[in-house]
Amino acid sequence: MQNLTIVAKDYTGLLADITELLSQAQLNIQNIGAQKVETTALIKLQSCDAEKAYQLLTDAGYHVVSRAGILVRVLDESGALAKISRTLAEASIDIRGINIVEHHDGFVIVSISCSDSDKARDVLGKMVL
Known part of the structure; x- marks a missing residue:
């Protein structure tokens, strides 16, 4: 399952x-x-x-x-995806795929597939849905 x-x-x-x-x-x-x-x-x-x-x-x-992917909610502003990408890179987490799946009220929901989803959830903290 x-x-x-x-x-x-x-x-x-x-x-x-x-x-x-x-x-x-x-x-x-x-x-x-x-x-x-x-x-x-x-x-x-x-x-x-x-x-x-x-x-x-x-x-x-x-x-x-x-399950291999995570969902994060970030402000819909310039540099938001760069910040997520850099945070994951500095934690030695490889991004395998990234997609913006929803825009609403100044926020974006992003789906990220990466090498270590559990570690990414910990590193990104409150952004994770």
Whole structure:
């Protein structure tokens, strides 16, 4: 089982849409939790077939981050990504992939795939969602 995090614009019925999509593919949800950050929903779930769930959700247009990735929230300003990149580099953490997944109210949610997610969570501290 692998953890997946779905990052989506929050709206009434979002959980219904996601759970119905997985149900139609006969994917069982083992665990699910959700939180709202401003107008963005972060839905964390575990499925017995995470690869299939990941593919299904991304094909449906959702931004999905696997356990190998982390989500951080930073100010939407010049130099914010440079600061994150430098902080991780100084901690000897290799960034393998980075994507901006949401902009809202002066903040950006960024997905980062790196060589040591646990260490990155510790190093980035309160920025991690």
